[in-house]
Amino acid sequence: MSAIVVSPLSRIAEMAVRHKSREMITLIAKEQAFHRPAVISADRHLTLQMNDITFKGTDKLIAPDEAHVQQVIDFARGWDQSAPLLVHCWMGVSRSPAAAIIAVLAVQPQQDDATLAARLRAVSPYSTPNSRIIEIGDRLLGRGGALIAAIKTIGRGADTDGNVPFVLPLSDTL
Secondary structure (H helix, E strand, O other): OOEEEEEEHHHHHHHHHHHOOOEEEEEEOOOOOOOOOOOOOHHHEEEEEOOOOOOOEOOOOEOOOHHHHHHHHHHHHOOOOOOOEEEEEOOOOOHHHHHHHHHHHHHOOOOOHHHHHHHHHHHOOOOOOOHHHHHHHHHHOOOOOHHHHHHHHHOOOOOOOOOOOEEEEOOOOO
8 A cells, every 4th residue: 555654754764774765755844854764765755845924925925825835746747656654744744744745746646635625634633734835736737726625624733842743545445
């Protein structure tokens, strides 16, 4: 079963090894330093510099934009799915769950948005996907507002310390 592993930065090496991931998407602030786990192929590691904000941004804060989300879509479509894709941000709560949802729909566009959002909530009671990433993804993937509505339906996740990685299966078989 193919899946997407969502992790906080602090646990990416552990999650990459545990789940045998070879590909990774990083969504992190420009000034945030980190090391790519050795098991992740350098040529299959996408790093996107952005802050976890939902507004346009400022001179110091970089908002997620259409180019970022298109890169997530393109990267996901190039994922061979033979091993789980690792997606991470600082806490693993907002940017990376949003990117994971976009990645699922990039490779399996036939999925129902509401069912996918419910599956996210089932595997992660803490996720609150970044609404800006979701809105852009909805538009780029031609979801017609269904993804935005589905994510709004699951609402804000429970409070967390940001140390709760999870696995989002690509299919409905939990």
